[in-house]
Each structure stands twice: as C-alpha cells, then as structure tokens.
Amino acid sequence: MRLARDALLVDVPPGQIEEARGFYASRPARRGPASADELAEVRERMTGFRPAEPPAVEETIEAGGVRVPVRILLPADGPPRAIHLGIHGGGFYSGSAARGDVRHRALADALGIAVVGVDYRLAPEHPWPAAPDDCEAAALWLAEEAEARFGTSRLTIGGSSAGANLALATLLRLKDAGLGDRFSAAALRFGAYDLSGQTPGGRLYADEYFIQAYAGHVPDRTAPDISPLYGDLTGLPPTLLVVGADDVLLEDNLALAGRLSAAGNDVELGVYPAAPHGFTGHPTALAATALDGIGSWLRHRISPP
Numbered sequence: 001m002r003l004a005r006d007a008l009l010v011d012v013p014p015g016q017i018e019e020a021r022g023f024y025a026s027r028p029a030r031r032g033p034a035s036a037d038e039l040a041e042v043r044e045r046m047t048g049f050r051p052a053e054p055p056a057v058e059e060t061i062e063a064g065g066v067r068v069p070v071r072i073l074l075p076a077d078g079p080p081r082a083i084h085l086g087i088h089g090g091g092f093y094s095g096s097a098a099r100g101d102v103r104h105r106a107l108a109d110a111l112g113i114a115v116v117g118v119d120y121r122l123a124p125e126h127p128w129p130a131a132p133d134d135c136e137a138a139a140l141w142l143a144e145e146a147e148a149r150f151g152t153s154r155l156t157i158g159g160s161s162a163g164a165n166l167a168l169a170t171l172l173r174l175k176d177a178g179l180g181d182r183f184s185a186a187a188l189r190f191g192a193y194d195l196s197g198q199t200p201g202g203r204l205y206a207d208e209y210f211i212q213a214y215a216g217h218v219p220d221r222t223a224p225d226i227s228p229l230y231g232d233l234t235g236l237p238p239t240l241l242v243v244g245a246d247d248v249l250l251e252d253n254l255a256l257a258g259r260l261s262a263a264g265n266d267v268e269l270g271v272y273p274a275a276p277h278g279f280t281g282h283p284t285a286l287a288a289t290a291l292d293g294i295g296s297w298l299r300h301r302i303s304p305p
Contacts, residue, residue, distance in 0.1 A: 008254075008271040009245060012289055020274040020286040024246075032091055034209050036124060039093055049098045052105035056098070056117070063144060066137035069119040071097045073108045080114040082154035082302040083146055085183075087135055087170075089161030089278070091210035093123045103281075103291075111299050114150050116142065120166070124213040131162075131214070132225055135170045143174070143182040154302055156185040156237075158294075161249075161278065162210070164191025168228040168256075171236055185301035186239045187294050190249050190277055193229040193256045196221035201251030202229075233259055238266040240297045242290055244275025268297070 033039040056071035074080060086104055088095045097117030104115040120134035139157070147153045159167035167188055174180055195215055197206030205211075215226050224231030229252070239260055243253040250271065260267040272279065272290055280287045280294075 008269055009273050010270045010290075010293070012273065012286060016285045016289060017274045020279075020284050023282065023284050024274070024276060032208060032210060033093075036213070039124075039209070039213070043094055046094060046099075049096070050102050052101040054105075056101050056104070061138065061141045061145075063137045063140035066133050068134040068137050069097070070138055071101065071104075071117040071119070073101065073104045073115045073117075075108045075112045075114065077109070078112060079151050080108075080112065082111070082113045082152055082156060083142055083150055084108075084111075084113055084115045084298065085135075085139060085142060085155065085157045085167075085170075086115055086117045087120070087157070087159035087163035087166045088117065089159065089163045089189075090122075091208075092128075092131055092162045092165075092214035093210055095122075095162075106291075107295060107298075110295050111302065113156075113298075113302065123210075127213065127217060128215045128226055131166055132169045132173065135166045136173045139170050139174060139183070140179075143179055153182075155183045156187070156298055156302060157183050158187040158189070158298075159191065160189040160280065161191060162214075164188035165193060165195075165228060167191075168193065168231075169225050172224055172228060172231045172233075175232075175235060180235050183237050185237050185298060187298055188239060188241050189280055189294070190243045190247050191241075191253065191256070192249055193227060193252050195227045196230075198222060199229065199252070199255055201249070201253075201255050202227070204248050204251060229256055229259060233263040233265065236260065236263070236265050238301060239268070240294065241267065241269045242280070242294060243269075243271055244277065244279045245271050245273050246275055247277045247279075249277060 097119045118138045121130040194202030222230045257269040
C-alpha cells in the first residue's frame with residue numbers, strides 16, 4: 001500500500017511540501033467532538049463567518065416536498081455558464097453553507113458559474129435521512145429550475161468530508177429516480193464513504209462520535225444512502241477525488257476510487273503529500289494548489305463539447 005500510495009501523489013513544488021509540514025508541525029493536534037456536550041461547545045465557538053463580496057443571496061427552495069435554505073452566489077461578470085451545488089462538511093453535525101461563501105465566491109468568479117450552497121439539517125437533532133433529504137431536494141430543484149432560473153442546465157456537484165458523502169449519496173438518489181444524467185461532474189474532497197466500519201478504511205474511523213450522532217439509530221449502516229461505497233456506482237458522472245496523504249480517510253478514498261473505476265466511471269484521484277484531513281481549508285500554498293486543480297478540472301468539465 002505504501003508504494004501504491006506514493007505513486008498516486010500529486011506532483012507539487014518541494015517548497016509547498018516543506019511549508020505544509022512546517023505549518024502542521026506547529027499546529028495543535030485536533031480531533032472532533034467525542035460527545036454531545038463537546039459538540040455543543042464546538043458549536044458555541046463557531047460563531048460568525050467571513051462574508052463574500054458580493055454577498056450570497058439567501059433563499060429557501062422546495063422540491064420533492066422538502067424545503068431547505070440555500071445560498072446562491074452568481075459570477076461577478078456575465079450570466080453563469082453552469083451551476084455548482086456545493087455541500088459543506090462538518091461531520092454531519094456542524095458547519096454551515098455560509099462558512100463556504102468566500103470559497104464559493106472565488107469559484108463562481110474564477111469559472112463564471114453560479115454556486116449554490118445547501119444548509120442541510122444537522123445531527124444529532126436531525127439524524128439520517130434528514131441531511132440527504134435536504135441535499136436531494138436542492139439537487140432536484142436545480143434539475144427542475146436551473147434553465148429558467150440561471151439560463152443554463154449544466155450542473156456539477158461537490159462537497160468536502162461529510163459533504164462529499166452527501167454529494168455521492170445525492171447522485172445515487174438521482175440515478176435511482178431516473179435523473180442520473182443531470183449532473184455532469186462531481187468534485188469530492190476527502191469524503192467519508194464507509195460509515196459501517198466494515199472495510200479496512202472505514203474501520204480507521206469507526207469509533208468517531210459523528211457516526212453515532214448521524215446514523216447510530218440505523219441497524220445496517222452499509223446502506224448506500226449512508227455509506228455510498230456500497231452503492232451501485234455504475235453510470236455516475238466523471239468524478240475527481242482529492243485527499244491528503246496524511247488523512248485518516250485516505251484508505252476510504254482509495255477504496256472508492258477503485259470501486260468507481262471498476263464500475264466503468266471516469267475517475268481521477270489526487271493524493272496531496274503532507275496533507276491531513278480538511279487541508280484545502282488551511283492557509284497553505286499546498287491548499288491553494290489543490291483548489292486551483294479542482295477549479296481547472298471543473299472548468300474542463302463544464303466547457304461545451
């Protein structure tokens with residue numbers, strides 16, 4: 001596995017690797033909350049967010065009988081060429097679409113697209129299937145209204161960590177509904193795809209509290225809606241997987257890349273050296289390189305044939 005992992009490393013300037021190693025060496029070790037009380041403390045500290053300029057438009061949309069708040073960021077220059085549905089991370093129990101406004105604004109302006117962030121309901125107050133219900137509703141709304149609302153029906157989807165899980169689960173739901181061709185690309189960052197703990201990768205994080213908070217009430221967590229790794233992955237759009245070499249979810253992402261490829265999909269996997277979980281949200285040149293790579297990949301996928 002060591003050799004296979006090294007062979008997949010993205011080629012980045014050595015200076016970026018050294019900078020990243022220095023940044024993480026001086027950064028206190030972090031872990032997610034291990035109980036409901038710790039989660040409450042984390043949420044209390046997560047106040048405010050840096051607004052984008054121009055700011056996002058807040059709206060509540062409805063599709064499939066589900067109402068969900070979204071945040072819409074239009075490109076600064078001209079009508080959008082496509083719409084990207086962005087699903088935030090946070091272990092299914094924290095985070096918000098608003099905290100992604102600045103990154104979504106940068107993506108919207110760089111690619112000339114609209115970006116729609118989903119404020120899905122959070123566990124443990126709203127455990128599975130609330131979050132995928134909300135994300136599916138946003139995807140259905142775009143599938144139905146994109147052309148009339150934005151002037152384009154070209155759709156892509158993306159997410160980070162828990163959001164990557166939800167993005168893939170959303171694609172599987174759409175495929176089951178006969179709408180699998182509506183999204184033309186998926187950019188997924190360091191997702192958790194086996195919440196059952198049955199695979200070698202899933203066992204590495206099987207004792208994390210977020211799994212109990214989100215799906216602890218489900219007897220069989222191999223259900224694809226919870227653990228997309230177990231789904232029928234045929235017929236999915238081209239997919240980019242981005243993960244750090246030092247991420248506990250690396251093995252999970254390697255497994256998903258293998259399953260996507262075996263199912264006949266177009267899949268690309270980028271493993272970034274010296275990078276832990278969530279690295280694209282950190283102030284390093286390595287993170288900027290990864291985000292530029294994701295933007296370039298999406299730009300290629302939304303370009304007219």
